[in-house]
Amino acid sequence: MSQPATWTVPEHVPEDRVVDFDFMHPPGAESDVHAAWKALHRGPDIVWSPYNGGHWIATRAEDIETIQKDNLRFSHARVTIPRSDDVTLVPLELDPPEHTAYRTLITPSFLPQAIASMESDVRALTIELIEGFKNKGECEFVGEFAKMLPIVIFLRLVDLPQEDRLHLLEMAELSVRGDLEERQRSQGMLMGYIGKWVQERASNPGNDLISLIVNAKIDGQPISPERMFGMMIVVLFGGLDTVAAMMSFICRFLAEHPAERRRLAEEPELILTAVDELIRRHGVTNTARVVVEDIEFKGVQLKKGDQIQVPNALFGLDERRFANPMEIDLARKPVVHAAFGNGAHRCPGSFLARTEIKVFLQEWLKRIPEFEIKAGEQPRCASGMVNGMLYLPLQWKVA
Template identity: 80%
Template structure:
């Protein structure tokens, strides 16, 4: 173990729980981030990493689910590791009942009926992107498709200029896989960017989500500036990188597993139920909770103030919860995964994420049913607060 990491181990952490695992850079992460995390299942259920300020990691679905649902003992007050000094991410870093009023502001924009109304536009954009490179016989999937689809949809949802997408993607990358300093820089960049739009929507409100937030009231009062910024950070960053990463992992899986891909091509009706199984297999977020009081959890003594990480990937890859979890089974029922969280903080954007992945699979497989990885230029993964697929070159034969 890196000696510089050991100083973060407090006295109440048993030596047999300490693992040489830095979640920002776990062993063999570049080749397969999910296998890198899965290695933790070879040890105790709850372990301590001395890296990034020191924190617990819950590795099994049962414990992760308990922590996700129990905000009274496991607070959302700090979801990042290591915690920064930036304003709270609203409503993500608020606990009930305070959390509820802020969540209620954004929930209507992501309800099933609202997302269903967007499907036509999502489908048109998906087709446009795919047909832009289908005739070339190759693409770099992450840059040319996975990052483009979610951000274009998002910019339409909040009525921001499409030409701002590269700037926002840069901020997002720093926010979800950066150091504390890079996360802070990302928020400073966003503060400068969003400030002008807050003023714009105050004086010229529309029907978009930013206008709704800027002009909303909570408990009869306008939202305080720091709370408003924290809410806009969550709205802007929340669905961009996570959906792009998920689509990248799904596409890589299908490129490497031709039999499963052919099933979806020949039986497209399977796509509707396959989406959650693919999401279960490729969890992306690695948020944390703060222990509220001294307690025991699954044989481990946790102290008030400890951070404990709940990696969604490990929930979906737990063989105690899912038979043969590394395999995709389109008939697996029910697929009750934790990829969108559980309890009051369940991701409000889950319906939009499912819609984007469903439409991607339907339209891509119609046009590019057979594709493969590029052997001489392999995929590259990364870990952080969000697992990512950074590079995914694909190729296919042109008819």
């Protein structure tokens, strides 16, 4: 292992825990980002990456679950790497009990009964998008479908103009896969965009999520501008890229595995139970926690202020938790994954995400049951705070 001149390793980090692994650019990520992360399972359970300011990485499901649930030792105070002190992402970067009041504010909008009323809209849009390119015999799945479905549904949820979707997608991409400078630029762009809507919803509130946040009170007091903006980042970006990424990884799997694809197409009732297995295999988020005080954990000394990354993808790829984790078993039960987090911070939008993926599978396989990667083309992936599929060209025969 060669050591770049930019590496700095703190004294409390044992030499045998240092890995040459930059999570923004792991070797092989462009072709298979999950296999690139899976390579960490060849080493110790807890490792140190000297890149991006230096941080620990928990690689095993048991430790990822422990850290996600233990806010007393592992705080959410800074979930991004490299750490940024500009904006607090609310409620994501708050710990209980402060976290609870802000989460309670937005949770009702994402409860199963609320999402059930939206499912017909999700289905109608899914069909519209598919029918728009079905007769062409090809599409670029990420741009023509995966990114379009969640953002159009979400813009309806927050009552923002549909024509703004490409601008918001650009900001979301910078936010989840950009470096520190790009993330800060994304936040500045969003601040400029959302400011007018905050003022408008304060004067003319509706039934949308932005109106709810703008006019809410926490402990009897209006939400501060800083906290309000932090909530807007989480609300606007939280469900866009993650759902698009999961959907794209799942679609690539089906394009490359005709037996499983045909089984789902021929037995559509399997989709309801297979969704979580497909999500388990294709986890996308790589958030971090902050060590609250000096502790010993899994044989290493963690110092107060250290960041430790908990990649949800590695939870689902751990053979200690799942037999043959790199394989998809459509009949696997139970599938208790961590793709949406665990504990108090479990993603409130998880039911909406599952609904969008379920409907996509139902309607796509009904209309395009046979498809493959376009001849002569290669899909492209990327790693970052959110693993993503950048390019997924598909083709099929038109009847």
